[in-house]
Structures are given as C-alpha cells and as structure tokens.
Amino acid sequence: MTNVTPFPHQGAGPGPKDGxxxxxxxxxxxxxxxxxxxxxxxxxxxxxxxxxxxAAIFSAFRRTAERPEYRIEKRPALRHRQGMWALVGESxxxxxxxxxxxxxxAPVERKLLRIxxx
Numbered sequence: 001m002t003n004v005t006p007f008p009h010q011g012a013g014p015g016p017k018d019g020x021x022x023x024x025x026x027x028x029x030x031x032x033x034x035x036x037x038x039x040x041x042x043x044x045x046x047x048x049x050x051x052x053x054x055a056a057i058f059s060a061f062r063r064t065a066e067r068p069e070y071r072i073e074k075r076p077a078l079r080h081r082q083g084m085w086a087l088v089g090e091s092x093x094x095x096x097x098x099x100x101x102x103x104x105x106a107p108v109e110r111k112l113l114r115i116x117x118x
Contacts, residue, residue, distance in 0.1 A: 021056045021076060023049075027101055031058050031072055034105055037112055044069070070108060072101075 023031070038044040038060065046061040048068070055075045059068035071088040078084050083098040087107060096104045 020051050020053060021074060022051050023056050023058070023074060027074070030101055030105070034108060034112070035060060038108075041112060043112075070095075072104070 035044060035047055035058075043062065044060045045063060048059045048061070050057045050059070054077065055073050057074075058072040060070045060072075061068050067090055069090050071086075073086045073088060074084055075086065076084050079099070083100075083104075085098055085101050085104040086094050087096040087104045089095050096107055098104050
C-alpha cells in the first residue's frame with residue numbers, strides 16, 4: 001500500500017497534443033452546477049467523464065443503464081474552426097457547437113426551465 005505508481009507520460013511538454021485533455025475548474029463548475037439542477041429536478045441520475053488525448057467528455061444519464069441523454073464535449077483541436085465545445089444528443093447528433101461553454105449549454109438550460117415550470 002505504500003508504493004506510488006506514476007501515470008505514464010506521453011510526451012515532453014504539457015498540453016493536449018502531448019497528454020490528456022481535461023476540463024478547467026470553472027468549466028467543470030459550470031457543468032456540475034447544471035448537472036446538480038437537473039438532478040434536483042428529477043431528470044438526470046448519473047454522469048460519467050472521459051478524458052482522452054483528443055477530447056474531454058461529460059455524459060449525463062437519465063438512468064445508469066442507458067445511453068447518455070447529453071454529452072458535453074471539449075475538443076481543443078477544433079478551437080479555431082467550429083468551436084471546441086459541442087453538445088451531442090442521445091442519438092449522436094450535434095445539437096450545438098461553439099466557442100463558449102455557456103452558449104453550448106443554453107438548450108439544456110431552456111429544457112430545465114420547462115421542467116421546472118411543469
């Protein structure tokens with residue numbers, strides 16, 4: 001139990017090309033805030049995060065044993081093209097893409113307002 005094993009290192013310098021893409025603190029805080037509100041509204045029950053070399057993905061589930069209802073993807077390689085943020089629906093279609101996380105989360109925020117009003 002006292003042995004510490006370091007993570008394997010991919011390249012010489014830090015950054016998405018050499019290692020793992022992740023969420024920054026403020027990005028994750030915004031995503032988790034939305035997740036918490038959807039859970040309290042009774043709509044989402046579980047989440048998963050996947051951090052790879054090309055993308056960081058946050059998946060939100062209605063039930064644990066099914067496909068995610070939404071995936072929020074951060075792909076820094078697309079920063080100067082379509083935008084590094086994408087909101088992907090349950091069937092894999094891209095619902096929204098952009099440079100700002102706030103704009104990409106807007107359709108889910110509107111859905112939350114409809115859930116609360118009902």
